[in-house]
Amino acid sequence: MEFINKVLGSKVDWNKSEGLVSIFDRNSKIKMASTIGPIDAGIVGTLAQKFEEKTDVNVEYLGAGTGKALEMSKTGDFDLVMVHAKALEEQFIADGYGEERIAVMYNDFVIIGPANDPAEIKGRTVADALKKIMENEIKLVSRGDNSGTHVKEMELWEEAGLSPEGDWYIVWEGGSQGNSATLKYTNEQQAYTMIDRATYLALKNEITIIPLVEGEEALLNFISVIPVNPERFSQVNHSLAMAFIEFMTSEEGQTIIRDFKKDIYGEPMFFPDSTEWKNLSR
Template sequence: MLLRNLTCALVLTGLLAVPAQAETLMMATTTSTQDSGLLEYLNPAFTQETGLELKWVAVGTGKALEIAKNCDADVLLVHAPAAEMKFVADGYGIDRRQVMYNDFVLVGPAADPAKVSGKTTAEALKAIAGAKAPFVSRGDESGTHKAEKALWKANNLSPDKESFYISAGQGMMATLNMAAEKKGYALTDRGTWIKFANKQGKNNPLRIVVEGDKALFNQYSVITVNPERCPRLKKAAAKTFEDWWVKPETQKRIADYTLEGKQLFFPNADAK
């Protein structure tokens, strides 16, 4: 009897020692959060503190929103405020919250053929168009591409049919590589730029030519996909995800994430 009880106790202990399979949450996000290394940095803490397994697909924000509309993601981490607000207003998403920001920078060849260094964004774009200097656009309806198009439009410029305007149709890192090859200009988020510049080192053929303009502000937010449209959505887990991003400990981790001593993202949580 004692042996049987001991055996049962050991079996029970073994069963209790086996952790329950973590619930998986699917996120659609922008390439900059992956290319910058931020997600890889934050994910272990997220899993440890929430008990959730986070999987993601990193695409342009436009594609991420489409994935969510098709109920193929539970949550979003994106950076195209106007498109995000429309997504929520149209009933596809709920509970949009700001979590962090950085900024866009205009980069170009070290020789700066269009002579835009030190100019405002508006002046720089006009100079690039006037000089017909190569400009490489992501061309993928990402948050960066949407921001770029808005900047051209704000200055009454429509370069998309011009020969100097090159649509890459790819992510930010690939677009920067193409700009380097073409000796062209490009708009990029600062986080991905720092990662790119770090990889290139002393051989980097590009440099920042315009930065610090208010027009280059780049806000990131989290959104839960509307469970009324997507009945299989993991609503409780999605709420945990959003709450985790805005809590002080996570906001501090975002602030602490650096590369080559440079901060890539700046927390500004909307904890509503």
């Protein structure tokens, strides 16, 4: 199958039980593994649609937590990956699976909780807020799935010099469903959690918990794309993956990101962050 993949420049699957060979044309399609949040927010679909309209290239994307998205991309079945956990991304590249981290956009995380704020964290620093929640043993929901959100949460606990444990600390078994599902569950529990702002904005009319800690540099959430290494996987469509990346990081793509649903929520869901955009802004 690997030989056929190389000769045809397409992905070939063999279904042994049915005796069928399926050939997928990789010349007009790219596949991206992506962290779930930008998919749920709709920005991934919007960028994919705009690129398809310009190029007639179909963009397929599959959502998973960052850790799993990177693992999925180690198979050669995806041409690029969109993620938001720098340490995991750098390891993916160091291990030879990806070429480079390319900045696309960012937003921020907020610590969100019940409006009556039983731990009294509103306006505190992140470290103080986590300490208050832990000391008072007020329920906090963690995704616990090695997603970018979970990785950032663990970094914040470590920076605060704290190790969360106990019945109050809920490692939710449904965390791999993504931030939207986690936020809804946290609302049901009337607990605290850390979530990205885009997810909160998308669901704020459906929930009663509110942002209580925000605005620190440590809460920034940087989202990158990584082209899968064609020297490791000859079947990946590197040229089209790079074309999609060039579109996302171009002035046109970055303007789409800047303006995405801003008219609906009255504030940005994401901020442009590409090198080209920064150079334009100088």
